[in-house]
Amino acid sequence: MSDDLPEEFDLIVLGTGFAESCIAAAASRIGKTVLHIDSHDYYGDVWNSFSLEAFNKLLDQPSSSLRNGSYTWHEPAEEAPSWTRETLLEKSRRFSLDLSPRVAYSAGALVQLLIKSNICRYAEFRALDHVCMLYNNELVSVPCSRSDVFNTKTLTMVEKRLLMKFLTACNDYGEDKCNEDALAFRGRTFLEYLKAQRVTDKIATCVMQAIAMCDASSSFETGMQRTQRFLASLGRYGNTPFLFPMYGCGELPQCFCRLCAVFGGIYCLKRSVDDISWTPDAKELLLSSAGKTLRAKHIVCAPGQLPATLAPHYGQLQPHISRGLFIAASPLGNEELNKGGGGVNLLRLLADEGQREACLIQLSHYSGACPAGLYILHLTTPAFSEDPAADLADFTAQLFETNAPQILYSAYFTITAPTNANESAATPIYCTAAPAYELDYDAAIADARHIFSQIYENDDFLPRAPDPEEIVVDGEDPSALNEHSLPEDLRAQLHDLQQAAQQMDIAE
Amino acid sequence: MASRKKSLLKVIILGDSSVGKTSLMNQYVNKRFSNQYKATIGADFCTKEVVVNDRVVTMQIWDTAGQERFQSLGVAFYRGADCCVLVYDVTAPNSFKNLDSWRDEFLIQASPRDPEHFPFVVLGNKVDLDNRQVSTRRAQQWCQSKNDIPYYETSAKEGINVEMAFQTIAKNALEQETEAELINDFPDQIRLNSENNRPGNADNCQC
Numbered sequence: 001m002s003d004d005l006p007e008e009f010d011l012i013v014l015g016t017g018f019a020e021s022c023i024a025a026a027a028s029r030i031g032k033t034v035l036h037i038d039s040h041d042y043y044g045d046v047w048n049s050f051s052l053e054a055f056n057k058l059l060d061q062p063s064s065s066l067r068n069g070s071y072t073w074h075e076p077a078e079e080a081p082s083w084t085r086e087t088l089l090e091k092s093r094r095f096s097l098d099l100s101p102r103v104a105y106s107a108g109a110l111v112q113l114l115i116k117s118n119i120c121r122y123a124e125f126r127a128l129d130h131v132c133m134l135y136n137n138e139l140v141s142v143p144c145s146r147s148d149v150f151n152t153k154t155l156t157m158v159e160k161r162l163l164m165k166f167l168t169a170c171n172d173y174g175e176d177k178c179n180e181d182a183l184a185f186r187g188r189t190f191l192e193y194l195k196a197q198r199v200t201d202k203i204a205t206c207v208m209q210a211i212a213m214c215d216a217s218s219s220f221e222t223g224m225q226r227t228q229r230f231l232a233s234l235g236r237y238g239n240t241p242f243l244f245p246m247y248g249c250g251e252l253p254q255c256f257c258r259l260c261a262v263f264g265g266i267y268c269l270k271r272s273v274d275d276i277s278w279t280p281d282a283k284e285l286l287l288s289s290a291g292k293t294l295r296a297k298h299i300v301c302a303p304g305q306l307p308a309t310l311a312p313h314y315g316q317l318q319p320h321i322s323r324g325l326f327i328a329a330s331p332l333g334n335e336e337l338n339k340g341g342g343g344v345n346l347l348r349l350l351a352d353e354g355q356r357e358a359c360l361i362q363l364s365h366y367s368g369a370c371p372a373g374l375y376i377l378h379l380t381t382p383a384f385s386e387d388p389a390a391d392l393a394d395f396t397a398q399l400f401e402t403n404a405p406q407i408l409y410s411a412y413f414t415i416t417a418p419t420n421a422n423e424s425a426a427t428p429i430y431c432t433a434a435p436a437y438e439l440d441y442d443a444a445i446a447d448a449r450h451i452f453s454q455i456y457e458n459d460d461f462l463p464r465a466p467d468p469e470e471i472v473v474d475g476e477d478p479s480a481l482n483e484h485s486l487p488e489d490l491r492a493q494l495h496d497l498q499q500a501a502q503q504m505d506i507a508e
Numbered sequence: 509m510a511s512r513k514k515s516l517l518k519v520i521i522l523g524d525s526s527v528g529k530t531s532l533m534n535q536y537v538n539k540r541f542s543n544q545y546k547a548t549i550g551a552d553f554c555t556k557e558v559v560v561n562d563r564v565v566t567m568q569i570w571d572t573a574g575q576e577r578f579q580s581l582g583v584a585f586y587r588g589a590d591c592c593v594l595v596y597d598v599t600a601p602n603s604f605k606n607l608d609s610w611r612d613e614f615l616i617q618a619s620p621r622d623p624e625h626f627p628f629v630v631l632g633n634k635v636d637l638d639n640r641q642v643s644t645r646r647a648q649q650w651c652q653s654k655n656d657i658p659y660y661e662t663s664a665k666e667g668i669n670v671e672m673a674f675q676t677i678a679k680n681a682l683e684q685e686t687e688a689e690l691i692n693d694f695p696d697q698i699r700l701n702s703e704n705n706r707p708g709n710a711d712n713c714q715c
Contacts, residue, residue, distance in 0.1 A: 005578070043582040093619040111700060120700035122584070127698060237698050246697060247587055254584035261573040262552045267580035368694055 005266070008295045009035045011455070012287055014273060015302025017045035018100075018441065019432040021256035022448035023300050024265055025119070026462045027455070034265040035294065036257065038305070039272040043257060045302055046415055046435055049096035049250030049369065052088060052327075059413055064317055065304030065434065066099070068388055071411035080329035083374070083408050088327065096248030096369040097325060099415065100435040101361050101378040103128060103242040103346055106233040110441040111243065114255075117462035122255035124246040126367050127238020129343035132333065133209040135202060137402055139333035139347070142210040144240045155202065162199050166207070169197075170227040190214050190223025213439070215354045244344050244361070247368040252441075259465060273307050282428035298455050300430045303418045313426040315419030319383035320434050322391035324412050326377040327370070328405035332362055341365065342375055351394035356381065358395040359439060375405065382437045388412040430454065517681045518588050520570045522610045523595035524603040525577045528633040531664035532595065533569050536674045541665050558678045567678050586618040591627045591681035593673075596642070598632045598661065604642045607650065627680035628657045631673055636663040 010032035013024040020036075021043075028034045042048055046065045050058060059069030073085045104110040104125075114120040130141040135154075143149040149160050173182065185193045190212060194204050208214050212227045233241030245251050261267055271289055276299060278285045287294045303314060331338040337345060342364025349358045358381035365372040379392055379399075389412045400407070417434035430451045436443040449461050521529045530551040535541050537554040551571040558567050570589075575581045592614050596603040611628065620626040632647050644661065651657040658680065660673040 043584075093616075115701045123700070125698040125700065126694070127696070238696075243698065246694065247584070251584045251587075254582040257582065258552075258573055258575070258585070261575045264574075266577070267575045268578040269580040271578075366694060366696075 005035075005268070005292070005294070006033070007293070009033045010296070011035075011298045011300065012037070012285075012294060012296040013300045014038070015045045015305040015432070016040075016043045016253055016257060016269070017047040017302050017432065018253050018256075018435070018444045019448040019451070020045070020300060020302050021253040021260070022113075022445065022462070023432075023452050025117075025256040025260040025263075026448070026452050028260040028263040028265040029117075029462055029465065030456065030459045031263075032456075034260055035268070035296070036260060036265055037268045037271045037273070037289070039270070041270040043269070044250045044253045045304060047100045047249060047253050049098045049248030051092045052095040052097065053092040055095070055097040055325075055411070059411060063304065064311070065302075065416055067414050067416060068319070068386055069411070069413040070389075071409065073409055074407050076329075076408065080373075080406055080408075083329050085409075088408060091371045094371040095327075095376075096250060097376065098248045098250060098369070098378060099323070099413075100249060100321075101380065102249050102441060103244050103361060103439055105229060105440050106236040106238075106241050106243055108229070108233060108440045108442065109445045110252075113445055113462065116464060117259070118465040118467065119255050119259050119462070122258050123251060125237070125243040126246055126344055128240040128242040128244060128346055129238070129339075130337050130345045131210050131240050131242065132337065132345055132347040133205060134347070134349065134398060135205055137398075139337065139403070141337055142206050144234060148239065159200055159203055162197075163203050163206070166194075166197055166199060166203070167211075167227070167231065170224060171231050173224050173228070185220040188220050189216065190218045190220050191216050193220050193223065209348055209350065213348055215350070215357070240346075242346060244363070244367055262465075273305070275307050275309050276427075276429065278428055285428060298430070299428075300432065300451060300455075302432050303434050304416075306429075306431070310427055310429065311418075313420075314431055317416040317418055319386055319388075319414045320417035321415040321437055322381050322383040322385075322388035322412070323415065324377075324379035324388065324392045324396065324410065326379070326405075326407050326411075327409040328375045328377060328407045329373065330405045331364065331375045332360075332377065332399065332405050333403070338364070341372065349395045349398055351398070356394070358392065359437075360395075360399065374408075377405070380437065383414055386414065388414050515565050517565055517567045517590045517678060518570065519567055519591045519593060519677055519681060520572075520586065520589045520614075521593045521595060522572065522576070522614060524597070524600070524606050524610075525574075527595045527597040527600065527603045528664045529595050530571050532631065532633060532662060532670060532673075533571055535664040535667055535670045537569070539667070541667070558675070560675075560678050560682050563682070565678065565682060567674070567681075569674075581613075581617075583617050586614065589614075589618050589620075590684065591629065591677050592618070593629050593631060593677055594657075595631045595633055596647075597634050598640050598642050598647075599634055599637050601641045604632075604647065604650075611654065622684075624655060625684065627677075627684050628654070629673065629677050629680065630657050630659045632659070632661045633664060635661045635668060636666045 011027045012035045013020050014037055016038040024034050024036045056071055059071050076084050132139050133142050140154045143152040149164055194207060211230050212223045214223045230241050274288045276285060276287050285296050285299050331342045337343055344364055344367050345362040347360040349360060358379055361378040363369045363376040370376050381391055383391055385391055433447045452461050523529055531541055533554050537556050551573060553568055553570045555566055555568050557564055594607050594610055596607055615623050630651050648659055651659040658676050660669045662669045662673055
């Protein structure tokens with residue numbers, strides 16, 4: 001590497017995962033000098049998406065943040081003899097295999113942040129085709145929009161009316177503070193409320209599993225809140241409330257990194273850090289890397305990228321997320337769920353009488369994450385052992401016992417997290433959290449926002465970046481860009497948008 | 509447009525640091541040149557409407573945002589490119605030598621369906637300077653050896669050949685599409701906020 005790298009920065013960020021990239025972008029956006037490095041030769045760390053070949057290599061070599069990796073090639077199915085190990089590997093680069101797959105609520109934290117910051121111009125999405133549930137061992141689509149409810153064959157007329165009535169009630173909940181239900185069910189569970197509405201078992205499953213994503217112990221308030229979140233995200237983009245980033249979730253950290261770079265952030269991949277030390281008052285941190293000492297006022301680091309000398313401060317690396325990844329030659333579920341070459345579908349699975357859950361995301365080639373004719377199934381659950389396949393066994397059994405898709409390849413791995421990720425008292429380094437078990441990016445964004453506000457107390461987190469035409473080219477003062485906070489008109493527009501989303505009925 | 513043909517062309521500009529990628533883009537879109545060298549701060553992408561074969565298309569030209577400086581361009585940058593512009597500085601032989609690796613890098617990262625016929629255009633920039641080091645012949649030979657890549661010698665400063673080069677870029681990007689009868693690979697892609705963007709000029713630039 002030609003080493004004309006500056007030696008002094010306001011902020012050095014180690015690791016290009018989602019939260020680190022948010023922080024780097026936010027700091028650069030407010031005019032701080034940022035160096036963003038990663039020990040890997042790719043962006044995204046444990047949030048990245050990989051080609052099939054790179055993914056296998058990753059599973060073969062355990063690292064601090066990923067271990068217990070294994071993969072198996074299965075005999076090509078009779079119906080799809082052309083997909084062999086060789087033909088799959090030939091198309092290696094057509095795959096974007098996510099380590100930490102997520103979907104985003106259309107009106108959720110990620111989408112709001114992307115719009116607010118104007119980073120949305122770097123990203124493209126695919127609307128999820130179906131939100132599914134398992135009912136009597138059958139995979140069925142949960143009707144999302146009003147027209148879905150009317151057209152669905154899975155519900156009877158009476159059930160349709162009940163569901164609409166129930167959802168309308170949830171949607172209106174909270175507007176009337178003296179709502180009878182709110183008073184009657186305060187402190188009780190959402191399930192009790194649902195039962196009191198005398199909905200059928202099928203509708204109860206539908207609401208609990210797919211819409212409110214609750215378990216039996218979830219409180220009435222939580223259930224209502226989640227149902228409302230689901231409803232608020234309807235009718236904005238596609239047929240369901242969810243979006244998936246085109247080419248996989250690994251694109252998202254790169255969008256934030258691009259913004260950071262556009263505002264002057266410097267990027268160095270494949271650069272490892274040997275040690276970090278600091279002055280007694282911790283006002284200046286010294287980072288030694290490739291025989292060079294770099295100075296920074298602050299350092300943010302991903303748990304997997306801490307230099308070996310400092311890692312022990314953050315405790316042991318424990319299994320955090322257990323992941324399964326399957327490549328199949330046929331999709332899950334019937335034709336209805338996979339029109340026109342396959343759906344991008346979401347399914348929440350429960351086991352141990354609702355005590356444990358897993359999330360399944362099916363991707364067809366429309367997601368840009370695999371070749372046409374193939375499907376990727378991402379299975380994710382909180383880890384409770386060092387054996388990801390065993391952690392997921394209850395869920396794979398539910399999925400594959402009846403109507404199993406033709407699986408060509410299966411892989412398992414564990415994502416780790418340090419036991420005291422947030423205990424940074426021993427060092428002045430801010431350590432981000434490992435990917436949490438969550439559907440959307442709420443926790444990751446909250447983590448980034450929290451760290452940012454600790455470092456830059458009074459600054460705005462990712463204010464709107466100016467559009468192309470707003471930048472003056474000649475004789476400009478680059479620092480002037482930083483005063484460009486969200487203009488009044490856009491602030492009003494965003495506000496209207498959020499209001500509209502909140503008031504939206506179960507729209508078409 | 510009723511057809512599913514693309515009306516947006518994504519063009520990416522590659523090449524070593526300080527060969528003039530941002531200046532070329534700036535000259536083409538804004539007809540401006542700033543002599544003051546600065547690493548690409550604030551350079552993002554430009555959009556410009558162009559007419560090619562009686563068809564109006566929007567060309568979106570993406571700058572590297574300086575991420576090439578330490579070989580750290582991510583795969584997201586390369587996604588869905590319709591044409592790749594390779595730029596070198598005629599006064600810097602190394603920047604010419606590196607065209608090979610930039611081209612390879614593009615083919616690996618973007619992995620276009622038909623790498624043999626993917627449209628590249630090579631620009632030898634800074635021909636206004638006196639201390640030229642790479643001869644036209646040498647550059648042309650290299651371009652010929654790579655499946656006849658169109659070659660232009662430009663000066664972003666003087667505005668020499670810039671318009672013509674980008675017209676070729678737009679034309680070749682579009683032709684590749686019609687030749688292969690390429691319809692949009694991924695219909696129904698969603699861009700957030702696209703409805704809510706303020707009406708901007710057709711020609712604008714983020715650099």
